[in-house]
Amino acid sequence: MDFSIVWQYLPLLLQGAWVTLWITVVSLIIGLALAIPLALARLTKNRLISSPAYLFVLYFRGTPLLVQIFLIYYGSGQFRLELTDLGLWGFFRDPWFCGILALVLNTAAYSAEIFRGAITAVPRNDIEAGRACGMSGLLLFRRITMPKAFRIGLPAYGNEVIFLLQATSLVSTITILDLTGISRQLISKTFAVYEFYLTAAAMYLVMTYALVYLFRVWERRMNGHLQDRVVTAPR
Amino acid sequence: MLDLHGYGWLLFDGLQLTIAVGLCAMVVAILLGLLGSWGKLSDNWIVNLTANTYTTVVRGVPELILLLLVYFGAPTLIQSIATSMGYDIRVDINPFIAGTLTIGFIYGAFATEVLRGAFQSIPKGQAEAARAIGMHRLKTFQRILLPQAMRFALPGLGNVWMVLIKATSLISIIQLDELMRKTKIASNATHEPFTFYLLASFIYLGITLVSMMAQKRAETWANKGVTR
Numbered sequence: 498m499d500f501s502i503v504w505q506y507l508p509l510l511l512q513g514a515w516v517t518l519w520i521t522v523v524s525l526i527i528g529l530a531l532a533i534p535l536a537l538a539r540l541t542k543n544r545l546i547s548s549p550a551y552l553f554v555l556y557f558r559g560t561p562l563l564v565q566i567f568l569i570y571y572g573s574g575q576f577r578l579e580l581t582d583l584g585l586w587g588f589f590r591d592p593w594f595c596g597i598l599a600l601v602l603n604t605a606a607y608s609a610e611i612f613r614g615a616i617t618a619v620p621r622n623d624i625e626a627g628r629a630c631g632m633s634g635l636l637l638f639r640r641i642t643m644p645k646a647f648r649i650g651l652p653a654y655g656n657e658v659i660f661l662l663q664a665t666s667l668v669s670t671i672t673i674l675d676l677t678g679i680s681r682q683l684i685s686k687t688f689a690v691y692e693f694y695l696t697a698a699a700m701y702l703v704m705t706y707a708l709v710y711l712f713r714v715w716e717r718r719m720n721g722h723l724q725d726r727v728v729t730a731p732r
Numbered sequence: 733m734l735d736l737h738g739y740g741w742l743l744f745d746g747l748q749l750t751i752a753v754g755l756c757a758m759v760v761a762i763l764l765g766l767l768g769s770w771g772k773l774s775d776n777w778i779v780n781l782t783a784n785t786y787t788t789v790v791r792g793v794p795e796l797i798l799l800l801l802v803y804f805g806a807p808t809l810i811q812s813i814a815t816s817m818g819y820d821i822r823v824d825i826n827p828f829i830a831g832t833l834t835i836g837f838i839y840g841a842f843a844t845e846v847l848r849g850a851f852q853s854i855p856k857g858q859a860e861a862a863r864a865i866g867m868h869r870l871k872t873f874q875r876i877l878l879p880q881a882m883r884f885a886l887p888g889l890g891n892v893w894m895v896l897i898k899a900t901s902l903i904s905i906i907q908l909d910e911l912m913r914k915t916k917i918a919s920n921a922t923h924e925p926f927t928f929y930l931l932a933s934f935i936y937l938g939i940t941l942v943s944m945m946a947q948k949r950a951e952t953w954a955n956k957g958v959t960r
Contacts, residue, residue, distance in 0.1 A: 571919065
Protein backbone atom coordinates (compact mmCIF):
# COMPACT_ATOMS: atom_id res chain seq x y z
CA MET A 498 0.00 0.00 0.00
CA ASP A 499 1.50 3.27 -1.09
CA PHE A 500 -0.33 6.46 -0.27
CA SER A 501 2.41 8.83 -1.47
CA ILE A 502 0.83 8.74 -4.92
CA VAL A 503 -2.39 10.07 -3.39
CA TRP A 504 -0.45 12.89 -1.81
CA GLN A 505 0.87 13.86 -5.23
CA TYR A 506 -2.64 14.12 -6.69
CA LEU A 507 -4.31 15.58 -3.60
CA PRO A 508 -5.04 18.99 -5.21
CA LEU A 509 -7.02 17.23 -7.96
CA LEU A 510 -8.97 15.20 -5.40
CA LEU A 511 -9.77 18.33 -3.42
CA GLN A 512 -10.97 19.95 -6.61
CA GLY A 513 -13.23 16.92 -7.13
CA ALA A 514 -14.54 17.26 -3.59
CA TRP A 515 -15.29 20.91 -4.30
CA VAL A 516 -17.27 19.90 -7.42
CA THR A 517 -19.20 17.37 -5.32
CA LEU A 518 -20.11 20.03 -2.77
CA TRP A 519 -21.02 22.54 -5.47
CA ILE A 520 -23.36 20.10 -7.22
CA THR A 521 -24.93 19.18 -3.88
CA VAL A 522 -25.61 22.80 -2.92
CA VAL A 523 -26.97 23.85 -6.33
CA SER A 524 -29.28 20.81 -6.54
CA LEU A 525 -30.44 21.38 -2.97
CA ILE A 526 -31.39 25.01 -3.49
CA ILE A 527 -33.30 24.43 -6.74
CA GLY A 528 -34.78 21.20 -5.37
CA LEU A 529 -36.05 22.95 -2.24
CA ALA A 530 -37.60 25.71 -4.34
CA LEU A 531 -39.54 23.02 -6.22
CA ALA A 532 -40.31 20.87 -3.18
CA ILE A 533 -42.45 23.38 -1.30
CA PRO A 534 -44.94 24.08 -4.15
CA LEU A 535 -44.98 20.31 -4.78
CA ALA A 536 -45.81 19.57 -1.16
CA LEU A 537 -48.61 22.15 -1.26
CA ALA A 538 -49.91 20.72 -4.53
CA ARG A 539 -49.99 17.26 -2.89
CA LEU A 540 -52.11 18.72 -0.07
CA THR A 541 -54.74 20.57 -2.08
CA LYS A 542 -58.17 19.01 -2.37
CA ASN A 543 -58.28 19.70 -6.11
CA ARG A 544 -57.51 16.33 -7.72
CA LEU A 545 -56.37 18.00 -10.97
CA ILE A 546 -53.47 19.55 -9.05
CA SER A 547 -52.76 16.89 -6.45
CA SER A 548 -52.67 13.81 -8.69
CA PRO A 549 -49.93 15.05 -11.07
CA ALA A 550 -47.88 16.02 -8.01
CA TYR A 551 -48.54 12.57 -6.51
CA LEU A 552 -47.44 10.83 -9.73
CA PHE A 553 -44.30 12.98 -9.95
CA VAL A 554 -43.31 12.10 -6.39
CA LEU A 555 -44.14 8.42 -6.90
CA TYR A 556 -42.06 8.20 -10.08
CA PHE A 557 -38.97 9.93 -8.74
CA ARG A 558 -39.06 8.06 -5.42
CA GLY A 559 -39.92 4.73 -6.96
CA THR A 560 -37.18 4.50 -9.59
CA PRO A 561 -33.39 4.43 -9.18
CA LEU A 562 -31.55 7.73 -9.55
CA LEU A 563 -29.12 6.10 -11.97
CA VAL A 564 -32.01 5.33 -14.35
CA GLN A 565 -33.23 8.91 -14.04
CA ILE A 566 -29.78 10.27 -14.88
CA PHE A 567 -29.40 7.94 -17.89
CA LEU A 568 -32.95 8.64 -19.05
CA ILE A 569 -32.25 12.37 -19.16
CA TYR A 570 -28.67 12.26 -20.45
CA TYR A 571 -28.74 9.36 -22.92
CA GLY A 572 -32.52 9.36 -23.48
CA SER A 573 -32.61 12.95 -24.71
CA GLY A 574 -30.42 11.89 -27.65
CA GLN A 575 -33.42 10.11 -29.13
CA PHE A 576 -35.15 13.49 -29.54
CA ARG A 577 -32.12 15.33 -30.81
CA LEU A 578 -33.87 16.84 -33.85
CA GLU A 579 -36.89 17.99 -31.89
CA LEU A 580 -34.73 19.43 -29.13
CA THR A 581 -32.52 21.22 -31.66
CA ASP A 582 -35.62 22.79 -33.20
CA LEU A 583 -36.68 24.02 -29.78
CA GLY A 584 -33.17 25.33 -29.13
CA LEU A 585 -32.81 23.04 -26.09
CA TRP A 586 -30.26 20.53 -27.44
CA GLY A 587 -27.41 22.64 -26.10
CA PHE A 588 -28.69 21.97 -22.56
CA PHE A 589 -29.38 18.27 -22.93
CA ARG A 590 -26.02 17.65 -24.58
CA ASP A 591 -24.32 18.97 -21.46
CA PRO A 592 -23.70 16.34 -18.74
CA TRP A 593 -23.69 19.05 -16.06
CA PHE A 594 -27.18 20.20 -16.99
CA CYS A 595 -28.52 16.64 -17.17
CA GLY A 596 -26.85 15.51 -13.96
CA ILE A 597 -28.08 18.48 -11.97
CA LEU A 598 -31.56 18.25 -13.51
CA ALA A 599 -31.86 14.61 -12.42
CA LEU A 600 -30.60 15.38 -8.92
CA VAL A 601 -32.94 18.38 -8.62
CA LEU A 602 -36.03 16.41 -9.65
CA ASN A 603 -35.04 13.53 -7.39
CA THR A 604 -34.40 15.60 -4.28
CA ALA A 605 -37.52 17.71 -4.99
CA ALA A 606 -39.65 14.55 -4.86
CA TYR A 607 -38.10 13.29 -1.61
CA SER A 608 -38.17 16.72 0.06
CA ALA A 609 -41.77 17.31 -1.02
CA GLU A 610 -42.78 14.14 0.86
CA ILE A 611 -40.88 15.33 3.93
CA PHE A 612 -42.52 18.75 3.90
CA ARG A 613 -45.95 17.32 3.17
CA GLY A 614 -45.62 15.18 6.27
CA ALA A 615 -44.33 18.14 8.25
CA ILE A 616 -47.17 20.45 7.18
CA THR A 617 -49.79 17.88 8.18
CA ALA A 618 -47.98 17.45 11.50
CA VAL A 619 -48.31 21.13 12.48
CA PRO A 620 -50.40 21.08 15.67
CA ARG A 621 -53.99 22.23 15.28
CA ASN A 622 -53.64 24.51 18.28
CA ASP A 623 -50.98 26.59 16.57
CA ILE A 624 -53.23 27.22 13.60
CA GLU A 625 -56.24 27.96 15.79
CA ALA A 626 -54.17 30.41 17.81
CA GLY A 627 -53.13 32.12 14.58
CA ARG A 628 -56.76 32.32 13.49
CA ALA A 629 -57.73 33.74 16.87
CA CYS A 630 -55.24 36.54 16.30
CA GLY A 631 -57.00 37.34 13.06
CA MET A 632 -54.60 35.74 10.59
CA SER A 633 -55.81 33.77 7.63
CA GLY A 634 -54.77 32.51 4.24
CA LEU A 635 -51.29 33.39 3.12
CA LEU A 636 -50.41 35.34 6.25
CA LEU A 637 -51.31 32.39 8.47
CA PHE A 638 -49.33 30.07 6.23
CA ARG A 639 -46.27 32.30 6.12
CA ARG A 640 -46.18 33.16 9.80
CA ILE A 641 -47.50 30.04 11.54
CA THR A 642 -47.72 26.92 9.39
CA MET A 643 -44.50 27.20 7.39
CA PRO A 644 -42.07 28.06 10.22
CA LYS A 645 -43.49 25.28 12.38
CA ALA A 646 -43.50 22.76 9.52
CA PHE A 647 -39.89 23.64 8.75
CA ARG A 648 -38.87 22.93 12.34
CA ILE A 649 -40.73 19.62 12.33
CA GLY A 650 -39.27 18.56 8.98
CA LEU A 651 -35.70 19.66 9.66
CA PRO A 652 -34.29 16.37 11.02
CA ALA A 653 -35.71 14.38 8.09
CA TYR A 654 -34.55 17.04 5.66
CA GLY A 655 -31.05 16.80 7.11
CA ASN A 656 -31.04 13.09 6.26
CA GLU A 657 -32.16 13.89 2.72
CA VAL A 658 -29.28 16.36 2.33
CA ILE A 659 -26.83 13.64 3.33
CA PHE A 660 -28.40 11.19 0.91
CA LEU A 661 -28.11 13.80 -1.83
CA LEU A 662 -24.43 14.42 -1.07
CA GLN A 663 -23.76 10.71 -1.53
CA ALA A 664 -26.05 10.44 -4.53
CA THR A 665 -24.00 13.06 -6.40
CA SER A 666 -21.34 10.37 -6.84
CA LEU A 667 -23.60 8.90 -9.56
CA VAL A 668 -23.03 11.86 -11.88
CA SER A 669 -19.52 10.50 -12.38
CA THR A 670 -21.17 7.90 -14.66
CA ILE A 671 -21.99 10.65 -17.18
CA THR A 672 -18.41 11.98 -17.37
CA ILE A 673 -18.60 14.64 -14.66
CA LEU A 674 -15.36 14.85 -12.71
CA ASP A 675 -16.65 15.06 -9.17
CA LEU A 676 -14.78 13.35 -6.33
CA THR A 677 -15.79 9.89 -7.60
CA GLY A 678 -15.16 10.82 -11.23
CA ILE A 679 -11.72 12.23 -10.56
CA SER A 680 -10.78 9.17 -8.48
CA ARG A 681 -11.80 6.86 -11.29
CA GLN A 682 -9.82 8.91 -13.78
CA LEU A 683 -6.70 8.96 -11.60
CA ILE A 684 -7.00 5.20 -11.06
CA SER A 685 -7.09 4.48 -14.77
CA LYS A 686 -3.94 6.58 -15.06
CA THR A 687 -1.97 5.29 -12.07
CA PHE A 688 -3.50 1.85 -11.29
CA ALA A 689 -3.44 2.70 -7.58
CA VAL A 690 -6.96 1.36 -7.09
CA TYR A 691 -7.66 1.08 -3.40
CA GLU A 692 -5.41 3.98 -2.41
CA PHE A 693 -7.60 6.42 -4.32
CA TYR A 694 -10.93 4.82 -3.46
CA LEU A 695 -10.03 4.70 0.23
CA THR A 696 -9.01 8.37 0.14
CA ALA A 697 -12.20 9.32 -1.68
CA ALA A 698 -14.23 7.32 0.86
CA ALA A 699 -12.50 9.16 3.70
CA MET A 700 -13.22 12.51 2.06
CA TYR A 701 -16.91 11.63 1.64
CA LEU A 702 -16.97 10.51 5.26
CA VAL A 703 -15.60 13.86 6.41
CA MET A 704 -18.07 15.82 4.27
CA THR A 705 -20.99 13.66 5.47
CA TYR A 706 -20.25 14.06 9.14
CA ALA A 707 -19.50 17.76 8.74
CA LEU A 708 -23.02 18.10 7.29
CA VAL A 709 -24.50 15.95 10.07
CA TYR A 710 -22.84 18.24 12.60
CA LEU A 711 -24.04 21.42 10.88
CA PHE A 712 -27.60 20.15 10.78
CA ARG A 713 -27.45 19.18 14.44
CA VAL A 714 -26.33 22.69 15.36
CA TRP A 715 -29.00 24.22 13.16
CA GLU A 716 -31.66 21.96 14.65
CA ARG A 717 -30.64 22.95 18.15
CA ARG A 718 -30.93 26.62 17.17
CA MET A 719 -34.33 26.13 15.60
CA ASN A 720 -35.85 23.75 18.14
CA GLY A 721 -33.90 24.77 21.22
CA HIS A 722 -36.99 26.17 22.93
CA LEU A 723 -38.65 22.76 22.69
CA GLN A 724 -35.86 20.70 24.21
CA ASP A 725 -35.73 19.66 27.80
CA ARG A 726 -33.18 21.64 29.65
CA VAL A 727 -31.50 20.56 32.82
CA VAL A 728 -31.99 23.40 35.24
CA THR A 729 -29.45 23.34 37.99
CA ALA A 730 -30.50 24.99 41.19
CA PRO A 731 -28.12 27.58 42.62
CA ARG A 732 -26.15 26.23 45.49
CA MET B 733 -47.60 0.84 -30.03
CA LEU B 734 -44.27 0.46 -28.26
CA ASP B 735 -41.81 -1.35 -30.53
CA LEU B 736 -39.02 -3.05 -28.61
CA HIS B 737 -37.38 -4.61 -31.70
CA GLY B 738 -37.37 -7.98 -29.95
CA TYR B 739 -35.36 -6.75 -26.98
CA GLY B 740 -38.18 -7.23 -24.49
CA TRP B 741 -36.91 -10.64 -23.37
CA LEU B 742 -33.45 -9.25 -22.78
CA LEU B 743 -34.93 -6.85 -20.25
CA PHE B 744 -36.90 -9.69 -18.70
CA ASP B 745 -33.68 -11.66 -18.21
CA GLY B 746 -32.14 -8.60 -16.60
CA LEU B 747 -35.12 -8.22 -14.31
CA GLN B 748 -34.71 -11.78 -13.06
CA LEU B 749 -31.07 -11.16 -12.21
CA THR B 750 -31.94 -7.85 -10.51
CA ILE B 751 -34.46 -9.60 -8.30
CA ALA B 752 -32.04 -12.45 -7.59
CA VAL B 753 -29.28 -10.03 -6.56
CA GLY B 754 -31.76 -7.97 -4.56
CA LEU B 755 -33.11 -10.95 -2.60
CA CYS B 756 -29.68 -12.42 -1.90
CA ALA B 757 -28.37 -9.00 -0.81
CA MET B 758 -31.41 -8.55 1.45
CA VAL B 759 -30.68 -11.87 3.17
CA VAL B 760 -27.06 -10.78 3.70
CA ALA B 761 -28.27 -7.39 4.97
CA ILE B 762 -30.67 -8.92 7.51
CA LEU B 763 -28.03 -11.36 8.79
CA LEU B 764 -25.51 -8.53 9.12
CA GLY B 765 -28.22 -6.41 10.70
CA LEU B 766 -28.87 -9.06 13.36
CA LEU B 767 -25.16 -9.36 14.01
CA GLY B 768 -24.72 -5.57 14.03
CA SER B 769 -27.66 -4.91 16.35
CA TRP B 770 -26.37 -7.55 18.73
CA GLY B 771 -23.01 -5.75 18.61
CA LYS B 772 -24.56 -2.37 19.23
CA LEU B 773 -26.50 -3.60 22.24
CA SER B 774 -23.61 -5.66 23.59
CA ASP B 775 -21.79 -4.79 26.79
CA ASN B 776 -18.44 -5.81 25.33
CA TRP B 777 -16.73 -2.59 24.25
CA ILE B 778 -14.73 -4.14 21.39
CA VAL B 779 -17.86 -5.62 19.81
CA ASN B 780 -19.66 -2.38 20.46
CA LEU B 781 -16.96 -0.28 18.83
CA THR B 782 -16.81 -2.59 15.80
CA ALA B 783 -20.57 -2.36 15.25
CA ASN B 784 -20.58 1.41 15.68
CA THR B 785 -17.67 1.88 13.29
CA TYR B 786 -19.42 -0.33 10.76
CA THR B 787 -22.63 1.71 10.69
CA THR B 788 -20.85 5.07 10.90
CA VAL B 789 -18.47 4.39 8.04
CA VAL B 790 -20.90 2.63 5.72
CA ARG B 791 -23.59 5.27 6.08
CA GLY B 792 -21.08 8.04 5.42
CA VAL B 793 -19.66 6.78 2.12
CA PRO B 794 -21.56 6.58 -1.20
CA GLU B 795 -22.60 3.10 -2.35
CA LEU B 796 -20.82 3.60 -5.66
CA ILE B 797 -17.45 4.18 -3.96
CA LEU B 798 -17.91 1.12 -1.72
CA LEU B 799 -18.91 -0.99 -4.70
CA LEU B 800 -15.89 0.09 -6.75
CA LEU B 801 -13.66 -0.38 -3.72
CA VAL B 802 -14.78 -3.98 -3.20
CA TYR B 803 -14.89 -4.97 -6.85
CA PHE B 804 -11.73 -3.31 -8.12
CA GLY B 805 -9.88 -2.50 -4.91
CA ALA B 806 -10.08 -5.79 -3.02
CA PRO B 807 -8.46 -7.98 -5.73
CA THR B 808 -5.57 -5.57 -6.22
CA LEU B 809 -5.09 -5.31 -2.48
CA ILE B 810 -4.99 -9.10 -2.12
CA GLN B 811 -2.65 -9.37 -5.09
CA SER B 812 -0.23 -6.79 -3.77
CA ILE B 813 -0.19 -8.45 -0.35
CA ALA B 814 0.47 -11.79 -2.06
CA THR B 815 3.23 -10.28 -4.17
CA SER B 816 4.92 -8.82 -1.11
CA MET B 817 4.91 -12.30 0.42
CA GLY B 818 6.42 -13.77 -2.72
CA TYR B 819 3.34 -15.30 -4.36
CA ASP B 820 2.04 -14.42 -7.78
CA ILE B 821 -1.72 -14.87 -7.96
CA ARG B 822 -4.59 -13.39 -9.88
CA VAL B 823 -7.82 -12.70 -8.07
CA ASP B 824 -11.03 -12.24 -10.00
CA ILE B 825 -14.23 -11.65 -8.12
CA ASN B 826 -17.42 -12.95 -9.62
CA PRO B 827 -19.56 -9.84 -10.24
CA PHE B 828 -22.70 -11.53 -8.88
CA ILE B 829 -21.01 -12.38 -5.60
CA ALA B 830 -19.22 -9.02 -5.38
CA GLY B 831 -22.44 -7.13 -6.10
CA THR B 832 -24.54 -9.17 -3.69
CA LEU B 833 -22.02 -8.97 -0.88
CA THR B 834 -21.35 -5.25 -1.32
CA ILE B 835 -25.02 -4.27 -1.51
CA GLY B 836 -25.74 -6.59 1.42
CA PHE B 837 -22.82 -5.14 3.37
CA ILE B 838 -24.02 -1.55 2.79
CA TYR B 839 -27.67 -2.15 3.63
CA GLY B 840 -26.67 -4.34 6.55
CA ALA B 841 -25.68 -1.07 8.23
CA PHE B 842 -29.15 0.36 7.69
CA ALA B 843 -30.75 -2.92 8.81
CA THR B 844 -28.57 -2.77 11.94
CA GLU B 845 -30.13 0.54 12.94
CA VAL B 846 -33.64 -0.73 12.22
CA LEU B 847 -33.15 -3.94 14.22
CA ARG B 848 -31.41 -2.17 17.09
CA GLY B 849 -34.47 0.04 17.45
CA ALA B 850 -36.74 -2.99 17.23
CA PHE B 851 -34.90 -4.96 19.93
CA GLN B 852 -34.87 -1.91 22.15
CA SER B 853 -38.61 -1.46 21.90
CA ILE B 854 -39.30 -4.92 23.34
CA PRO B 855 -40.19 -4.47 27.02
CA LYS B 856 -37.48 -5.81 29.33
CA GLY B 857 -40.03 -7.93 31.18
CA GLN B 858 -40.35 -10.22 28.17
CA ALA B 859 -36.80 -11.51 28.40
CA GLU B 860 -37.01 -11.67 32.18
CA ALA B 861 -40.21 -13.69 32.02
CA ALA B 862 -38.61 -16.10 29.54
CA ARG B 863 -35.68 -16.57 31.86
CA ALA B 864 -37.99 -17.03 34.82
CA ILE B 865 -39.66 -20.02 33.18
CA GLY B 866 -36.28 -21.53 32.48
CA MET B 867 -35.46 -20.71 28.84
CA HIS B 868 -31.78 -20.19 28.19
CA ARG B 869 -30.45 -17.31 26.12
CA LEU B 870 -30.64 -18.82 22.65
CA LYS B 871 -34.14 -20.12 23.21
CA THR B 872 -35.24 -16.75 24.61
CA PHE B 873 -33.87 -15.07 21.51
CA GLN B 874 -35.48 -17.54 19.15
CA ARG B 875 -38.90 -17.79 20.80
CA ILE B 876 -39.43 -14.43 22.49
CA LEU B 877 -37.17 -11.68 21.19
CA LEU B 878 -36.82 -12.41 17.47
CA PRO B 879 -40.55 -12.80 16.66
CA GLN B 880 -41.41 -9.57 18.46
CA ALA B 881 -38.46 -7.64 17.03
CA MET B 882 -39.43 -8.69 13.53
CA ARG B 883 -42.85 -7.16 14.00
CA PHE B 884 -41.36 -3.84 15.13
CA ALA B 885 -38.72 -3.99 12.40
CA LEU B 886 -41.06 -4.72 9.53
CA PRO B 887 -41.74 -1.12 8.39
CA GLY B 888 -38.05 -0.23 8.63
CA LEU B 889 -36.87 -3.36 6.85
CA GLY B 890 -39.45 -2.71 4.13
CA ASN B 891 -37.88 0.69 3.55
CA VAL B 892 -34.40 -0.86 3.48
CA TRP B 893 -35.61 -3.34 0.83
CA MET B 894 -37.03 -0.58 -1.35
CA VAL B 895 -33.81 1.45 -1.25
CA LEU B 896 -31.77 -1.73 -1.74
CA ILE B 897 -33.58 -2.92 -4.87
CA LYS B 898 -33.06 0.49 -6.46
CA ALA B 899 -29.39 0.43 -5.48
CA THR B 900 -28.90 -2.83 -7.38
CA SER B 901 -28.94 -0.69 -10.55
CA LEU B 902 -25.44 0.42 -9.54
CA ILE B 903 -23.94 -3.02 -10.05
CA SER B 904 -24.42 -2.60 -13.79
CA ILE B 905 -21.23 -0.56 -13.44
CA ILE B 906 -19.31 -3.72 -12.47
CA GLN B 907 -20.54 -5.48 -15.62
CA LEU B 908 -23.19 -7.69 -14.08
CA ASP B 909 -25.93 -8.31 -16.64
CA GLU B 910 -28.85 -7.10 -14.55
CA LEU B 911 -31.75 -4.96 -15.71
CA MET B 912 -29.79 -1.73 -16.03
CA ARG B 913 -27.00 -3.21 -18.11
CA LYS B 914 -29.38 -5.14 -20.36
CA THR B 915 -31.19 -1.86 -20.92
CA LYS B 916 -27.96 -0.25 -21.96
CA ILE B 917 -27.24 -3.07 -24.40
CA ALA B 918 -30.74 -2.80 -25.89
CA SER B 919 -30.61 0.98 -26.17
CA ASN B 920 -27.19 0.92 -27.84
CA ALA B 921 -28.37 -1.65 -30.36
CA THR B 922 -31.61 0.10 -31.27
CA HIS B 923 -30.51 3.74 -30.85
CA GLU B 924 -33.63 4.31 -28.80
CA PRO B 925 -32.24 5.04 -25.35
CA PHE B 926 -35.28 6.99 -24.17
CA THR B 927 -37.70 4.14 -24.91
CA PHE B 928 -35.59 1.58 -23.09
CA TYR B 929 -34.57 3.63 -20.09
CA LEU B 930 -38.18 4.74 -19.65
CA LEU B 931 -39.29 1.12 -19.81
CA ALA B 932 -36.59 0.13 -17.30
CA SER B 933 -37.73 2.89 -14.97
CA PHE B 934 -41.30 1.61 -15.16
CA ILE B 935 -40.10 -1.90 -14.35
CA TYR B 936 -38.34 -0.56 -11.24
CA LEU B 937 -41.48 1.42 -10.40
CA GLY B 938 -43.47 -1.81 -10.72
CA ILE B 939 -41.12 -3.54 -8.27
CA THR B 940 -41.55 -0.63 -5.85
CA LEU B 941 -45.35 -0.70 -6.11
CA VAL B 942 -45.53 -4.47 -5.62
CA SER B 943 -43.16 -4.17 -2.64
CA MET B 944 -45.32 -1.42 -1.13
CA MET B 945 -48.42 -3.60 -1.36
CA ALA B 946 -46.59 -6.64 0.02
CA GLN B 947 -45.27 -4.54 2.89
CA LYS B 948 -48.75 -3.31 3.74
CA ARG B 949 -50.11 -6.86 3.81
CA ALA B 950 -47.17 -8.11 5.85
CA GLU B 951 -47.69 -5.35 8.39
CA THR B 952 -51.39 -6.09 8.73
CA TRP B 953 -50.53 -9.75 9.16
CA ALA B 954 -47.82 -9.08 11.74
CA ASN B 955 -50.03 -6.72 13.75
CA LYS B 956 -53.02 -9.01 13.66
CA GLY B 957 -52.85 -9.74 17.34
CA VAL B 958 -52.22 -6.15 18.39
CA THR B 959 -54.33 -3.54 16.67
CA ARG B 960 -57.71 -5.17 16.99
